[in-house]
Amino acid sequence: MNSNELLEQRIARAVEAETPNVWDKILLRIEEETQNMTQDAALVTPLAPKRRAVRTWLRLASAMAAVLVLTCVCWGYVNLLPESTVNLDVNPSIELVMNRSEKVLSVTPLNEDAVQILDGMDLANTDLNVAVNALIGSMVKNGYLSELKNSILITVNSADSAKSLELQERLTEEVNALLGGYELEGAILSQTVSEDERLQGLASEHEISLGKAALVDLLVSQDETLDFSSVAALPINDINLLIAAKNASIEGIASSGSASSASYLSAQEIRQIACTHAGVTPESLTASEIEFDYENGRMVYETEFHCNGFEFEYEIDAMTGEILRYHHMGNRPVGNANGNGNLPSNQTTPPTQTTPSNESTSSATNGTIGLDKATELALAAAGVSMDDIVLVKQACYEKNGISICDIIFLSDTCKYTYHINAITGDVEAQYRNERHRGQNGHHNAGGNGRFYDTSSFIGIDAALSAACSHAGIQGEVSRLEWELDEDDGSYNYELEFVYNGMQYEYRIDALSGSILEWDIDED
Amino acid sequence: MLFLLASMEVEALSVRESQNEFLERLLMRIASADTDALEALYLATKSSVYGFARSIVKQREQAEDVMQETYVTIFLSAQQYRAQGKPMAWILTIVRNQSLMKLREARHFVDDYDIDVSQPQQDDFTQRSLDRMVLRTAIAVLAEDEWQIVSLHSLSGLKHREIAELLGIPLSTTLSKYRRALAKLQKALKEETIE
Numbered sequence: 068m069n070s071n072e073l074l075e076q077r078i079a080r081a082v083e084a085e086t087p088n089v090w091d092k093i094l095l096r097i098e099e100e101t102q103n104m105t106q107d108a109a110l111v112t113p114l115a116p117k118r119r120a121v122r123t124w125l126r127l128a129s130a131m132a133a134v135l136v137l138t139c140v141c142w143g144y145v146n147l148l149p150e151s152t153v154n155l156d157v158n159p160s161i162e163l164v165m166n167r168s169e170k171v172l173s174v175t176p177l178n179e180d181a182v183q184i185l186d187g188m189d190l191a192n193t194d195l196n197v198a199v200n201a202l203i204g205s206m207v208k209n210g211y212l213s214e215l216k217n218s219i220l221i222t223v224n225s226a227d228s229a230k231s232l233e234l235q236e237r238l239t240e241e242v243n244a245l246l247g248g249y250e251l252e253g254a255i256l257s258q259t260v261s262e263d264e265r266l267q268g269l270a271s272e273h274e275i276s277l278g279k280a281a282l283v284d285l286l287v288s289q290d291e292t293l294d295f296s297s298v299a300a301l302p303i304n305d306i307n308l309l310i311a312a313k314n315a316s317i318e319g320i321a322s323s324g325s326a327s328s329a330s331y332l333s334a335q336e337i338r339q340i341a342c343t344h345a346g347v348t349p350e351s352l353t354a355s356e357i358e359f360d361y362e363n364g365r366m367v368y369e370t371e372f373h374c375n376g377f378e379f380e381y382e383i384d385a386m387t388g389e390i391l392r393y394h395h396m397g398n399r400p401v402g403n404a405n406g407n408g409n410l411p412s413n414q415t416t417p418p419t420q421t422t423p424s425n426e427s428t429s430s431a432t433n434g435t436i437g438l439d440k441a442t443e444l445a446l447a448a449a450g451v452s453m454d455d456i457v458l459v460k461q462a463c464y465e466k467n468g469i470s471i472c473d474i475i476f477l478s479d480t481c482k483y484t485y486h487i488n489a490i491t492g493d494v495e496a497q498y499r500n501e502r503h504r505g506q507n508g509h510h511n512a513g514g515n516g517r518f519y520d521t522s523s524f525i526g527i528d529a530a531l532s533a534a535c536s537h538a539g540i541q542g543e544v545s546r547l548e549w550e551l552d553e554d555d556g557s558y559n560y561e562l563e564f565v566y567n568g569m570q571y572e573y574r575i576d577a578l579s580g581s582i583l584e585w586d587i588d589e590d
Numbered sequence: 591m592l593f594l595l596a597s598m599e600v601e602a603l604s605v606r607e608s609q610n611e612f613l614e615r616l617l618m619r620i621a622s623a624d625t626d627a628l629e630a631l632y633l634a635t636k637s638s639v640y641g642f643a644r645s646i647v648k649q650r651e652q653a654e655d656v657m658q659e660t661y662v663t664i665f666l667s668a669q670q671y672r673a674q675g676k677p678m679a680w681i682l683t684i685v686r687n688q689s690l691m692k693l694r695e696a697r698h699f700v701d702d703y704d705i706d707v708s709q710p711q712q713d714d715f716t717q718r719s720l721d722r723m724v725l726r727t728a729i730a731v732l733a734e735d736e737w738q739i740v741s742l743h744s745l746s747g748l749k750h751r752e753i754a755e756l757l758g759i760p761l762s763t764t765l766s767k768y769r770r771a772l773a774k775l776q777k778a779l780k781e782e783t784i785e
Contacts, residue, residue, distance in 0.1 A: 071772045074724060074779075075744035081725035082641040082745055084718060087654055090632055093661045094625065100662060179769055182762035274750060498717065 147172065151225035151234060154276035155202060157211045158302035159184045162276060169195040177276050183209060196241060203245045214251065215330040216304040221257040222278025231259040239321065254307055254324035256282065273299040282306060282320065289315050293361065305366055312359035331385040337368040340388050341381040347374045359385065367391060390468055435489040438463065441472035445485035448494050451478055458527070462548035463489055471495060524577040530560035533580045534573040538587070540566050551577060559583060609747065613677035620668035628665050638678065638746035639685050645738045646689035659688045679752045686756065724779065731778045736771035739764055
């Protein structure tokens with residue numbers, strides 16, 4: 068969901084909250100109106116139909132009028148009846164409707180960018196090729212088609228399928244020639260579509276053309292990570308880049324030329340950014356992959372590479388080079404910036420967010436404040452003490468390169484959620500939901516139906532003890548993170564911790580303490 | 591009791607029935623003077639009706655009056671509604687007409703919203719206070735027509751074409767004002783540094 072949709076959701080909720088309940092007043096008014104209507108009912112006398120006198124000259128005039136109407140209908144059939152529709156999609160989206168003679172009957176902008184392209188042009192009654200010429204020229208002039216973004220989607224829709232195909236091929240050649248005249252190498256996608264209620268619904272819902280809806284539908288059906296709404300908002304050039312990056316099948320769509328990636332950083336530049344951050348050189352990589360993708364409203368590069376036993380993964384903004392996410396995996400010496408063994412050869416200081424440590428779970432590690440301190444800050448911000456609450460979650464994660472501690476706890480009346488910056492201790496976000504008694508007499512946390520009758524749970528200490536006992540661990544573990552979770556009505560502790568270079572994950576029944584799931588992996 | 595019955599009525603609907611189909615079915619029943627159907631319609635649309643009315647008349651009390659008049663008018667005129675898949679546009683046209691009549695009765699235009707513009711309390715960090723902040727900011731920074739377009743799009747689910755038709759302005763104007771309004775609101779909210 069994009070930020071505009073979030074804003075609209077907030078506005079809708081706020082208005083809903085302040086909408087008064089006036090139903091009783093409405094009902095009262097209706098009763099009053101109904102009584103008034105009964106008292107004031109008026110008689111209506113139907114008018115007597117007029118008698119019509121038919122004369123000979125009227126019959127003749129009628130016959131002549133019929134002939135005239137027939138002539139007009141025939142003329143209209145040829146000249147006014149829509150025969151085909153052509154959509155041109157770049158980011159401006161324009162619909163042209165033509166008659167049988169390929170004269171333009173109407174030109175409709177389907178989005179705001181298209182309004183700018185049309186700029187008051189009156190293309191009605193022009194030939195199709197003249198209209199296309201004018202529109203392509205306007206798109207180039209306004210920068211929608213350029214060396215940086217050179218893709219266009221042409222969609223033809225006509226009842227005559229042979230004519231559709233012929234028109235599709237002809238328009239592709241014409242647009243190619245037009246772009247060549249502007250010294251641009253176009254990347255042209257073209258297709259014919261027929262009326263499809265589902266696609267038309269999607270097109271209307273997202274305010275795009277039928278042709279673009281068909282293209283987006285084809286792409287998202289091949290990749291679960293893409294959603295229709297997000298891709299529908301992209302310009303055709305970005306969609307074309309995604310098609311190439313994901314090797315998507317575009318059966319039924321003709322494609323010529325290559326989409327320009329000139330507005331984005333090159334793969335080489337991205338690799339350099341990732342390597343610099345990881346403290347390695349591109350030459351030392353033993354394996355690497357890089358590809359375009361679309362995440363959270365922006366085009367990104369996803370790259371993965373190996374170096375000296377480490378595996379690195381990065382997600383980087385394709386336009387700005389901002390590192391959005393990263394993950395490093397592999398064996399490293401403990402807490403020592405100049406350690407031996409498995410550090411990459413040219414790395415002197417490992418990134419602080421991913422360096423493991425055998426220090427105590429909760430205390431500050433590698434410049435982070437630790438879960439204990441984060442919990443203390445959250446309690447202080449909420450104005451409660453440890454005695455007043457039940458802890459539900461203590462865990463750290465990374466978001467957009469920032470380490471965040473998630474602290475969740477329950478008081479008798481509220482559920483508190485805090486996201487604490489693990490470096491600065493600032494409260495990045497905080498939420499409080501009121502708990503209310505459900506029919507079972509237990510408190511429910513507002514909004515999600517969960518309830519925590521924690522008095523019969525074994526507690527996190529007992530859960531950790533059960534996990535260590537199962538794993539054969541007798542020493543102190545590090546980097547413990549845990550959460551009390553509800554799964555289909557039953558409550559479990561989910562724990563993660565590190566011991567002796569190995570990462571352990573456990574799911575333990577909160578009532579019985581039995582081990583439900585476990586996993587061990589290299590840290 | 592009627593409230594509970596109307597609530598049960600809403601819950602009993604098929605999940606596959608779209609909102610438009612649901613509203614049109616209710617309007618058909620309202621045409622036969624079915625007040626239960628009117629109550630179900632009221633519950634489903636009251637926020638949209640109130641929000642749009644307030645965007646025109648500004649004052650809470652007047653918007654409440656418009657709400658009442660709207661639903662009474664719907665009850666009395668439901669038989670005139672022609673099922674074309676646009677019940678919300680029909681309802682909001684009534685809201686608009688009632689709101690303009692209300693303004694003419696008042697014989698002056700109100701410039702200011704009577705909304706609580708005080709800053710949220712230091713410890714009042716619930717979602718509700720954030721929502722109110724966004725609403726307050728939207729009313730403060732957007733022009734009247736921008737706010738009407740954004741509130742219609744947020745509350746009533748109308749498409750831009752339908753909003754353009756309802757407000758009597760070109761589609762292109764609706765599109766450009768809508769995008770400009772959201773950009774303005776995003777900027778104002780960033781300056782207020784909300785989470």
